[in-house]
Structure formats: C-alpha cells, structure tokens
Amino acid sequence: MTPMTRALVDAIPMPALLIGPDMRVLAANAGAAQVLGDSGIGGHVARVLRQPAVLEAIEACRSGGARTEAQYIADDAGQDAHFDVTCAQVEGAVLVCLADVSPAMQTDRMRRDFVANVSHELRTPLTALSGFIETLMGPARGDVTATDRFLGIMQGEAARMERLVHDLLSLSRVEAQQRQRPKTLVDLTRVVRGAVDGLCGVAQKAGMQLSAELADTPVWVQGDADQLRQICINLIENGLKYGGQGGRVDVTLGVEAHYAALRGPAAILSVRDDGPGIDPLHIPRLTERFYRIDSHRSRQKGGTGLGLAIVKHVAQRHRGRLIIESQPGKGCEFRVALPWAEAE
C-alpha cells in the first residue's frame, strides 16, 4: 500500500478502513479506530468488525467486485450507534466506510414522538367535545340546565385546544428563527412591567401574591419584544400555577457586569416562587416538549406542556441562557440571562 493510499483513507471524513485481499486491515483512519476501539491494522478484519452481516458484505465485495452495503451497530457508552456500511473495491482491496446515521434516526424518532404527543394532547379535548355534542343532540336535548353546564365545559375544552395550537405555533416560529438574532433594542424593564401588570388579576384570583422589583431605568437588550413578553408570562404563570396555595411569586430584573456564560454583561430576569419546588431529577428534562412532572395537575391548570420549551428556545434565539434552580420544599427560581446591550 502506498503512502498516498494511506493518506486518502485518513482524509475520508467518516470512519473508514481498507481491507486487503487476505481480509487483513491495511489502513484505518482515526474515526474508525474510535468507533471500533482499535484500528486493527495488520490483523484480520473480523478482529475489529465482529458483526457477520458486515463481514459478509466485505467478503461479497472482495470476491464479486460490486459495491455492497450492510448495517453496523456499535455500543457507544451504553447507547447503540447505527452506521450504514458501504464496501467498494479499490485496486483489489476493499474500502469500508461507516456513515453514522444515529443523529438522523434520533431526529426521526423525535419527530414521530412529537406527532404522537400532539395527537394525544388534541384527542382528549376532542373526545370530550364529541361526547358532549352527542349528549346535547340526544338524551340532553331541550334540557336547559344540562345544556348550560355542558356548553361551559365545551368552552373550556375548546380553549384548551386553542392554547395548544397557539403554543405549537409560537414554538415552531421561534425554532424557525433560531439563527436570526433579533436586532431591535428592547427595554426589558418595560416588557417585564407589562407582563406583571397583565397577570395581577390572575394572581389575585389564584390567591397568590405577585410582586416585582424593577429599576426605574431601562434595561436594554437586543430582542423581540413579543417573545420576551412570552418568556415573562410563561415563567410567572408557572409560578402562579405550581407555587404553593396562598404563596408568592417574586420577579426581579437586574444587570450583571460580567456573566461568565455569556462572556459579558447580562440582563438577568428572575422569577421565584415559594411553592413545593422541583425534584432535581426532573430539572434537566423540564424544557422538553410535553414533559410534565404531574400531567394531571398541569392539564387541570390549563398547561400545554410547552411553556418552558418556548422559554428555552426564545432565550437561545436571543443568545441567552435559562437556568432552573430548586430545592424540594423550598420553591424554585427560573432565571433568564440575556446579553445586555448598551443603548446608543
């Protein structure tokens, strides 16, 4: 084998091996050594690629000359990694390339899970609506009291579907804009004050105390005012929904001169409640779509399971961070750090 052949195998941008006519490994690049745990150079290929289907594909290519394909499943730190293997003859040797298809498979799985979740979320209120319509057209026809009561429930179910569709659209919009950082300068103080004022009534109804500590001076960020308002609303509403009965939600906004994760000054929005808090086990998963600690409670409170996913994506679009801290029994704090912008 010439140095040129070895250099070519090294240059292939995916795990690749060159197998000689005697089925020994002539060359293997760093990617192959990493996936297989050993480059296996000089040894029989079966020593590093132990799966029969792959060995058969290499053998078929060696003897038949045609391009062959197989699947290879590697154990990557306890998780299966899937590779599409292609074998092609190169001057009497067989070039084996392993294309990692795990990310594509994972995206596909996430898409399927997402569709299943959305269908499930929509099916529940839809089933309720159909049931009530049937009852109103049949046994309860003409019963004014029942009609009033059922219409009230139907209105609630329709509102639930509306909220879900609204949140799905918000999420898909912000995801589509992920790479476009907003350019407008927005005064976060004004946005937060607007959101707090708008939710005072909700807090009062829930018997909760909502208070905000905001400076009189503007806090500027480069942002999308509607999406920033959405962040505030989602976090405050969560505090009101899941905070303790008769508890409080405190909102603060400040500027930190150097926020390490953002490598510069940051505006920090904090929403803190004194509710039951969150078990640390759940915290890393809270921003996944439809992840809820208590589904029944969330639905009962009108939750869609998308609120924190929206917050995370909006923060990311603004090149910011969402930090969740909680000690069970001592409430929790949701902090959003956004790059602070100096006003011109």
Ligand code: ADP
């Ligand atoms: P939901 O529509 O269910 O409120 P979110 O994405 O906003 O969806 O929140 C996901 C889950 O995180 C909630 O279902 C709830 O279990 C938990 N959670 C969110 N905020 C709080 C909070 N302030 N206190 C306790 N649990 C919370």
